[in-house]
Amino acid sequence: MRVLHVLDHSLPLHSGYTFRTRAILKAQEALGLEVRGITGQRHDAQGPAMEEADGLTFHRTPGRPSGPPGVREWREIGALARQIEQVAAQWRPDLLHAHSPALCGMAAARAARGLGLPLVYEIRAFWEDAAVGNGEGREGSLKYRLTRALENRVVARAEAVVTICAGLKADLVARGVDPARIALSPNGVDFALFGDPPPPDAALAASLGLTGADAGPVIGFIGSFYPYEGLDVLIEAMPLLLAREPGARLILVGGGPADAALRERAAASPVAAAIHFTGRVPHADVERWYALMDIMAYPRKASRLTELVTPLKPLEAMAQGKLVAASAVGGHRELVSDGVTGSLFAPDDPAACAAALAALAARRDRWTETRAAARAHVRAHHDWAVNARRYLPVYQAAVENRLKRSAFATRGATNAPGP
Structure with a gap:
């Protein structure tokens, strides 16, 4: 199976986000999956359009975020969605695995719909809360509520959702998400x-x-x-x-x-x-x-x-x-x-x-x-060599669910009354 991971940023940048990504991709490769990553415009390290870092392949989205708030984010989503489609046309992934923030998830959801691919969305944190914790936002503000609403929309469009801990899963369930759709992939170490x-x-x-x-x-x-x-x-x-x-x-x-x-x-x-x-x-x-x-x-x-x-x-x-x-x-x-x-x-x-x-x-x-x-x-x-296996049934179920939805849509179109 080929999996294209949709990311905010990646190696060679160093952060907790990039180290978790590295661990996931390396462990999945060890399990026999073919993996690549694609980053949005917020990956601000200089480099080629396709780059290898620590033996992993990453594709980049050209350009930089620009425009007034709201317009800027919408442009980011569009640019990343188009780049996902271009990479998918060449590499032919079987599944898109998007990682928070919701901008990555929304771009992947848009691309998945056009490509007919299943989407798995992984939430590492609620980024509206991270903004509050970083001193860059205020709980309950318009931006906070819009970010939360965007995430809810991505969750609704994904075949499956993954969170890193029970706390995030419990919050999603409280929002009305079916717990059966949510898998756990806890933080780990290699x-x-x-x-x-x-x-x-x-x-x-x-x-x-x-x-x-x-x-x-x-x-x-x-x-x-x-x-x-x-x-x-x-x-x-x-x-x-x-x-x-x-x-x-x-x-x-x-x-x-x-x-x-x-x-x-x-x-x-x-x-x-x-x-x-x-x-x-x-x-x-x-x-x-x-x-x-x-x-x-x-x-x-x-x-x-x-x-x-x-x-x-x-x-x-x-x-x-x-x-x-x-x-x-x-x-x-x-x-x-x-x-x-x-x-x-x-x-x-x-x-x-x-x-x-x-x-x-x-x-x-x-x-x-x-x-x-x-x-x-x-x-x-919390050993990634073991925990990476948690993704396999999630991916399989996402692919099967997508096939069922496609078959249902096809039957619906076939059985629709004529003009």
């Missing part, structure tokens, strides 16, 4: 990418003052600095943590919209010397920073976005044998079993965050057990 972790870089550790008998634990976060990630809560927790663990240090790796505000907050902290910002680092260097960290902290704030959506980073951390402390929002509760595979604490609460980190630090005798339980959980439930 264990082929996670061998034995490298030893800590002694020179890097020394440059940060992480040496000595009383050093540690090292608390870490690696990712994008968005307001909903709650890194301000983590910074506020550090004085309370150091009161119990004087050698504790915090390393924040990455950047994003909240970067400047977080640096200002850290500089004003009474334990500013214990908080280190690295800025963005090359993807190839991320493992060096992971190797320095004992506990990965994910203090996401409570919101619709964080309650409904499961993140990828905690799974990657557990796969690498790291301890995980996370706020008890819905997205984290689906991934972490408190006291077994990690630690959960009340969101938006620096004292609760500090207490959880201090409790983990104090239980060094259980670190090996907790790390092993977390890694085993990820391998059992």
